Amino acid sequence: MTRICTFIYSNGSPMKNYLALVIYSILFYSCGPRERVSKEVFDEVNKTMEVKRVTDAEITQEAMIWGDSITAQAQKNLISxxxxxxxxxxLVHAIGFCSENATELTNALDPSEGVIIRRVSIKNRNPMNSPDENEALILDAYVYNSEQGLESEANIQKIENGEVLLYTKAIIFPSGICQNCHGNPESEVPSEVVEAIQGLYPEDKALGFKAGDLRGMWSVKIPKKSIVNRL
Ligand code: HEC
Structure with a gap:
């Protein structure tokens, strides 16, 4: 618009110049509000692009709060x-219900937040639940703590060049319902359950757990930008 204004003003005879002046005035007034609109747009863009000033400590703290609530909810849904x-x-019918997909939590999480939740274990039933490289480092520490009789705290670890935060929490084997499928195969797990499990999971390592044993850990991978959005 500015270019058109300049072009008309500097073009031709006095008469044409006079005409150009009139046109220019009209354009000037129509240019005016445009500029104001542009400034509003500019301000808006500036506002949305504004860099949030959050510290690493705030991000870690929020990841811990979020991870705690996601895993608490998942655990609750899983058991119920x-x-x-x-x-x-x-019991045999219930075998498919000890999985994150059956917790309905994975559906409850907003896919745009990109959060990945799973349980990993060295003594796993499903080999897909083996830890990856990042998870293994922390799970090893949890195993060490458990062997030493020490408690394991929930942990936040930066992975993928700091773009993702890995929340982890030890799963301590409780007594009760879990023993039906992960307890002593001679005295606690009914033989038809043992059979069904062996049929589905020929490499099963998840029998023989006692109350207080380390069963595995929750792993929640949270993109840093999704955490920043919550702050
Ligand atoms: C009805 C049988 C059944 C019951 C009861 C049960 N589980 Fe499982 N559990 C399974 C099966 C089957 C899998 C493998 C799921 C899969 O394919 O991902 C599994 C997998 C797991 C895993 C993932 C690691 C792995 O071994 O693959 C953890 C952790 C776990 N169970 C803990 C528990 C806890 C804690 C309880 C009690 C709240 C419990 N389970 C109760 C059958 C059961």
């Missing part, structure tokens, strides 16, 4: 879904 499945169809 398992209980419901056992009541409805017995």
């Amino acid at each position: 879904n398992l209980q419901k499945a056992i009541e409805e169809g017995g």
Whole structure:
């Protein structure tokens, strides 16, 4: 618009110049509000692009809070879904309900936040639940703590060049419902359950757990930008 204004003003005879002046005045007034609109747009863009000033400590703290709440919810859903499945169809029927996909939590998380939740274990039933390189470092520390009789704290680790935060939390084997499928195969797990599990998971390493044992750990991978968005 500015270029058109300049072009008309500097073009031709006095008469044309006079005409150009009139046109220019009209354009000037129509240019005016445009400029104001542009400034509003400019301010808006500036506002959305504004860099949030958050510290590393705030990010870590928020990741811890979020990870704690995600895993607490997942654990709660898992147990209540398992209980419901056992009541409805017995233990063999309930075998498919000890998985994150059955917690309904994975659906509850907003996919745009890019959070990945799973449980990993060295003594796993499903080999897909083996830890990856990043998870293994922390799980090894949890195993060490457990062997030494020390408690393991929830942990936040930066991975993928700091773009993702890995929240981890030890899963300590409780007594009760879990023993039906992960306890002593001679005295606690009914033989039809042992059989069904062996059929589905020929490499099963997840029998023989006692209350207080380290069963594995929760792993929640949270993109840093999703954490910043919450602050
Ligand atoms: C009805 C049988 C059943 C019950 C009860 C059960 N689980 Fe499982 N659990 C399984 C099966 C089957 C898998 C493998 C799931 C998969 O394919 O990812 C599994 C997997 C797991 C895993 C993932 C690591 C691995 O071994 O693959 C953890 C951790 C776990 N169970 C802990 C528990 C805890 C804690 C409880 C009690 C709240 C419990 N389970 C109750 C059958 C059961």
